[in-house]
Amino acid sequence: MDIVFASELEPDPQAWVAALRDALPEARVRLWGDEHSDGQADFAVVWAPPIDLFAREPRLRALFNLGAGVDALLRLPGLPPGLPLVRLEDGGMAVQMAEYTLYHLLRESRDFGRYERQQAGGLWQPLDDIDRDAWTVGVLGAGAMGARVAQACAALEYPTAVWSRSGRAVPGVESFGGEAGLAAFLARTRVLVNALPLTDATRGILCGRTFDQLRPDALVINIARGGHLVEADLLAALDDGRLRAAALDVFEREPLPPGHPFWADPRIRITPHIAGASLMDRTVRQIAGKIRALDRGEAISGIVDRDRQY
Template sequence: MEIVFASELEADPHAWVAALRDALPEARVRLWGDGAPEGDADFAVVWAPPSDLFVREPRLRALFNLGAGVDALLRLPGLPDSLPLVRLEDGGMAVQMAEYTLYHLLRESRDFGRYERQQAQEQWRPLGDIDRDAWTVGVLGAGAMGARVAQACAALEYPTAVWSRSGRSVPGAESYCGEQGLASFLARTRVLVNALPLTDATRGILCRRTFDRLRPDAVVINIARGGHLVEADLLAALDEGRLRAAALDVFEREPLPPGHPFWTDARIRVTPHIAGASLMDRTVRQIAGKIRALDRGEAVSGVVDRDRQY
């Protein structure tokens, strides 16, 4: 069994190769482009793989992604129709995304940003008590990431709801689905958290029409994909007072280019796609278990439905 690790973005690919070798001692694991003979890999583990992957590795039996989102993989040139794509199921990302969301939710709802500004001015001025009913949270997406985010918010007694295509239920949160459900979901939401997969149906969902349906003085938190957000609509909604703040971890173009208006807008908090990183140990254990199962001819979870795009 041969495995190739291929990534054009991973800072330390050798560490991933070493971890995969430790977890799968029976396999030959090599790094893409290391000069070793190519063309015989059974499995590929990738994150932003090279565009000629399938030309140089035509015998792949499955492709494992180091993240939950597979929109970039579906656009790879030469992707074989029959090749199973296996997305990462959590891998330590969900709890990090919950932490990220809670940080920004608490900063807004507890006025911590205002207290920071008061400290800079040496002001001692307690603000009003929190009214959690005024800080309704709505999570777009009820998969592993969205469900964990919703449960974390609900555990702190914020009124929480989730919206998904399937109407999947999440303990502690109201559930909405479909276009009719989306309108009702947005109408009761003040803090909107996006944890959806990026598909043809969800691209641009964070737009003027969505922002206009939210409760007044709303906050948007995007931890999914940059393609979900219409950037001009966000800036307009902030300028018009429709939104009070946004926390953005993902962008249509990454890295976010110098001079982009998001960098200097005090109403927008920018982070460099770090809301939920794949933790190496957990990720490798999950992938190794699935590779062994596939090698035995067994079915595995996390296989992408090409029609649904996740």
């Protein structure tokens, strides 16, 4: 069994190679581009892989992605039509995304930002008590990530709902589905959290039309993909007062270029794509188990439906 690790973004690829070797001692595990590259790989583990991956590794039996979003893989040149693409199923990301969401939700709903400014001015002044009914949370996406985020918000007694194309039910929260349910979902939402996969249907969903349908003084949190957001529409909604703030972890261009207007806007909080990192130990255990199952001819979960793009 031959496995190649290929990533153009991972800062320490050798650490992943070492972890995969420990988890799969029966396999030959190598780093893309090393002197042993010979086009004989059975499986590839990738994150932002090189564009000539399939030209140089024509014998792949499956491709494993170090994340849940596979939009970049679907755009790779020469992607074989029958090659199974396997997305990461959590890998420790969901709880981190819940933490990220709760931080920004609590900061706004409990006025912690205002308390920080009062401290800077030496002002002791309690603000109004929280009214949780005024802070309705709506999570776009009801998969593993979206469901965990929604349930974490609901556990703190924020009125919470999810929306998905299928209308998938998430225990403990209200569920909406399809185009018919989107307007009602947005109308009851003040804190909009995006946890959708990036597909042709969801690209640009965070736009002026969406923002116009939210409750007044809304907060937008994007933890999915930069391609979901129409940046000019966000700035316009902030300027018009339709939105109070935005927390953005992902961007169309990463790193976010110097001089981008988001950097200097106090209404926008920026983080460098860290809301949900793939934890190496969990991720490697999951991938190793699936590689062994495929090698035995067994079915596995997490295979991407290319028609749905997730």
